[in-house]
Amino acid sequence: DTEVTQTPKHLVMGMTNKKSLKCEQHMGHRAMYWYKQKAKKPPELMFVYSYEKLSINESVPSRFSPECPNSSLLNLHLHALQPEDSALYLCASSPGTVVTNYGYTFGSGTRLTVV
Amino acid sequence: GENVEQHPSTLSVQEGDSAVIKCTYSDSASNYFPWYKQELGKRPQLIIDIRSNVGEKKDQRIAVTLNKTAKHFSLHITETQPEDSAVYFCAATGNQFYFGTGTSLTVIP
Numbered sequence: 707d708t709e710v711t712q713t714p715k716h717l718v719m720g721m722t723n724k725k726s727l728k729c730e731q732h733m734g735h736r737a738m739y740w741y742k743q744k745a746k747k748p749p750e751l752m753f754v755y756s757y758e759k760l761s762i763n764e765s766v767p768s769r770f771s772p773e774c775p776n777s778s779l780l781n782l783h784l785h786a787l788q789p790e791d792s793a794l795y796l797c798a799s800s801p802g803t804v805v806t807n808y809g810y811t812f813g814s815g816t817r818l819t820v821v
Numbered sequence: 822g823e824n825v826e827q828h829p830s831t832l833s834v835q836e837g838d839s840a841v842i843k844c845t846y847s848d849s850a851s852n853y854f855p856w857y858k859q860e861l862g863k864r865p866q867l868i869i870d871i872r873s874n875v876g877e878k879k880d881q882r883i884a885v886t887l888n889k890t891a892k893h894f895s896l897h898i899t900e901t902q903p904e905d906s907a908v909y910f911c912a913a914t915g916n917q918f919y920f921g922t923g924t925s926l927t928v929i930p
Binding site for chain 1: 853855863864865866867870908910917918920921922923925
């Protein structure tokens with residue numbers, strides 16, 4: 707298995723809703739990432755998990771809450787989002803840790819729309 | 822931290838012509854330089870990469886060159902095809918990935 711699987715593919719949520727994005731990989735990668743991407747812009751790093759521990763939090767608002775239950779799974783819990791949070795949310799993994807010289811494997815993303 | 826600049830932001834070429842995208846970086850500690858292709862509505866996909874101990878790497882119609890002294894690297898696509906149309910991102914890595922700003926490539930049939 708050489709893929710990163712993200713669910714759901716599309717999500718529409720109201721500003722008072724609570725939802726979760728899920729990401730799974732079975733490549734034995736030890737680093738997993740959440741990125742946010744607006745149209746035609748580069749991905750913006752949100753969180754990095756290295757060996758299941760949160761190692762980087764790029765000053766992301768607390769309405770985004772990451773969780774890494776085990777080495778294969780990564781969740782992003784969403785609560786009280788704003789319309790400007792609408793974007794493509796990408797999960798990625800890499801074999802190494804934060805100091806990495808390996809390419810990322812990206813999931814296909816969750817297209818999130820906040821109404 | 823690292824600063825990666827990418828040029829041009831948009832590029833249109835005729836089918837069969839070559840396309841070149843250039844990136845510069847600021848952190849001399851960066852040692853790995855991947856390139857990603859992202860088609861509309863899809864995930865970024867790694868298409869080629871180069872490490873700091875190599876000056877050039879080629880994979881069929883795609884090549885990447887690296888000049889460590891000048892801190893710049895380039896993506897070269899030869900014999901372009903319409904399916905090459907996409908947004909291309911360069912990246913430089915030291916402690917983290919730093920993406921370039923992206924180049925929207927259009928190949929005109």
